[in-house]
Amino acid sequence: MQVIQIDVNQIPELEETAACIGFFDGMHKGHQELLKRTKKTAKRKQIQSAIITFEPDPWAVFYPQKELHHLFTLADKVHFAEYMKFDFVYVIHFTKELASLDINQFHEMLYQMHIHSLICGFDFRYAAKNTGNVQTLREQSYFDVIVVDSINDRSIKISSSRIEPLILQGQVLKANRLCGFAYSIEGIVCHGFKRGSTILGIPTANLDVNNEYVVPVVGVYAGMVSVGDQMYGAMINIGNNPTFENKIQTIEANLFNFNDDIYDQTVRFYFLDKIRDEKKFSSAKELKTQLLNDIERSKKRLIALEKLCNKTCDVWQKQYFQF
Ligand SMILES: Cc1cc2nc3c(=O)[nH]c(=O)nc-3n(C[C@H](O)[C@H](O)[C@H](O)COP(=O)(O)O)c2cc1C
């Protein structure tokens, strides 16, 4: 698979493709339907398949002062495209100039990119002031258009903007249901206060998270952590460790059946389900008793959510560690 950066003023020579178009934050089940339809169309027409996305987030161009967080980084989208066996990811550089193209100029751009079939959702909007829609796409004759009907959950469209608040509220299991795999964030393992391994006897890997991600609300989660291509069951805490009165928020995980040194390694934390709120304990001993309970509770959730775990391992191409 190839990732091609595209500047609207300098469109490179591209192969003929069936391509889906959108920002694709999170690659939820609605996005997945577009991806499947694109692959099918490419196969039927014997042409290449592509995902067209934009970078940076159009919102960042119009509101540069706003700090934006996402469910997926561009690298995550590229990974997902590879998992779905796409031939190309086209990353169109989103600028004010691109945003000001009129409907016909936008069609011409896609024509110059050799798009043979464009696959989009029923509510796709494009061109200056979002004046383009599926109706205007159907009226042009540069390329075929396939429109995907709304993919719903409980009669409401599945969308990135519906999933984000679920994660922010700790309703990760609901978010996971809308994606089909567990929500995850990536970062580098950094040094904590070392209380986990010394005072508590329960070592934790502290995550210096890539701050592009939406971080779930403070709380304790049953989850998984991947190190290299290996997946481990884990319990994860996001919080301020009130028992020790930390000043900063930490994201840390205790990995089951694991005791390697992974400082400075890139790892991914996967959130399956929230199991409790973070609490202040009156002693380290009480906290430790609770943590031992959390291990058992997390393992039970991992077993109950086996399908979700397996699908997540499949998407991220990790080997699942059975405990
Ligand atoms: C699953 C899990 C749950 C936790 N729950 C709490 C909690 O409820 N209250 C609290 O003060 N700290 C909690 N902690 C944080 C511990 O206090 C923390 O692991 C310990 O301070 C070690 O931190 P360190 O890695 O900086 O040494 C939890 C940690 C984990 C891994």
Ligand SMILES: Nc1ncnc2c1ncn2[C@@H]1O[C@H](COP(=O)(O)OP(=O)(O)OP(=O)(O)O)[C@@H](O)[C@H]1O
């Ligand atoms: N649930 C869905 N059903 C059908 N098409 C969808 C669905 N969600 C997104 N799409 C389509 O997928 C493409 C990418 O959409 P986009 O990146 O805007 O996702 P979104 O989840 O709708 O985002 P947001 O919540 O930010 O509006 C668009 O063509 C859009 O119409």
